[in-house]
Amino acid sequence: MIKKFVYSQKVAPYVFVLPFILIFSIFWLYPLINSFVMSFQDRMLGQDPKWIGEANYSKLLTDKVFLISIKNSVVYMLGTLVLLIPFPMLFAVMINSKLMMGREFFKSSFFLPALTSVAVAGTIFRLTFGEMDGSLMNSFLGLLGIEPIKFLKDGNWSMAALLILACWRWTGVNMLYYLSGLKSIDNEYYEAASIDGASAWQKFRMITMPLLKPTTVYVTTISVYAGLAMFTESLMMFNGNKSPQNIGLTIVGYLYRQGIEQNKLGYAAAVGIILLVIAMVINLTQLKFSGMFKKEED
Template sequence: MIKKFVYSQKVAPYIFVLPFVIIFLIFWLFPLANSFVMSFQERMLGQDPKWIGTANYTKLLTDKVFLKSITNSVVYMVGTLILLIPFPMLFACLINSKLMWGREFFKSSFFLPALTSVAVAGTIFRLIFGEMESSLMNSILSLFGIGPFKYLKDQNLSMAALLTLACWRWTGVNMLYYLSGLKSIDSEYYEAASIDGASAWQKFRAITMPLLKPTTIYVLTISIYAGLAMFTESLMMFNGNNSPKNIGLTIVGYLYRQGIEKNKLGYAATVGIVLLVVAMTINLTQLKLSGTFKKEED
């Protein structure tokens, strides 16, 4: 009876998806629901929770440090979108070109930084962008009579340093996504365009970019979340979660500060819920605008 039940065509699909459902409920839905409840409480380790209603949310709206952290995260996210979508697409097209030599070498070289530990990468870039004249960036700029600069004590320069680290780590990953997308494009489209006398730019604009739209939407979606959720890079770059005037503080960094450093778990949960809402709102908006939810016409 049990064997017949398990091998039933109606029951089998549910059995296969059951592990995912269980993991989803235990490690995502339950913590999310618990965090939502905590956001309405004043909760600290070792103390009984106290229900305070929407006081955490009201406080958050006037919290200047939180507003600073969300501004930093949004600027970082926008910067990664500007740099980590068009350039990986361009590099993928170049590597996919028939005239390209050593493509496997370049693919491996671009992807290698993604295998590096974030802690190691952050430490290395902290030394590269150090304020001493002997640091790598100041040494290079000194050749042109520029500098030295205190990169990690300036709002704009520190953001440029974080974006440089992001580009170094993730350009190769996004490039591989686009290479996978290029492999799915039929070469007959390009052959037909060549017969019609289309230039390389016209092929890229009329064939490559439209047919890479699903890949671009995917890269855009994960980049939005990754940009808003960035924390470890900033933590290692500034050698801690306390950057000068909070120029490197992110939303997740502020959550860590409130929940772990100050033991204000209820307030930290509020920050997490707001982060989720912001990320979901931006992603759902861009998915809607890109036509992802549009039903196909018969």
């Protein structure tokens, strides 16, 4: 009876999707609902929760440190979009070219940093951009006759260091996404364009870029989330969650500070909900303007 039930054509599809539904419900839906409820509470470990309504959200609107963390995360996210979309696309086109030699070597070289632990990478970059005269960057500046710079104590320089770290780690990953997209483009388009006398730039602008649009939308979507959710890189770069004047504080870093370091779980939950809303609004907006919600015409 049980075997007949499981192998039923009506029941079988639900049996196959059941593991996903359970995992989604336990590890995503339940924590999300619980966090949303917690955001309306004054909740601390070891104490009974107290319902305080929208007080946490009202406090966030006037919390200067929280607003600084939003600014830092948004600037970092925009920086990654500017750097980690066009350059990986160009590198992918270059490596995919028939004239490219040693393409496997370059693909491996670009992807290798992604395999490096973020803790190790953050530590290396902290030493590279250290304020001492003997740090790598200051040693290089010294050769050019430039005075040492305290990179991690200046807002602009520290953001530049974080973006350099992001480019070092993720350029190869995004490049592989674009290489996969290039493999799906029929070579006949380029042959026809060559017959019509199109230049390399015209082929790239009129064929490659439009046909890579789905890949670009995907890379943009994950880059928005990754940019807003960045935390460990900043934690390791500044050797803790307390950067000078909060120049390296991100939204997730502020959530960690409130929830883990100060045991304000309700307030931290409100920060997490705000982060979710910001990420969803930005991604849904870019999906809307990219035309991904439009129905295909028959």
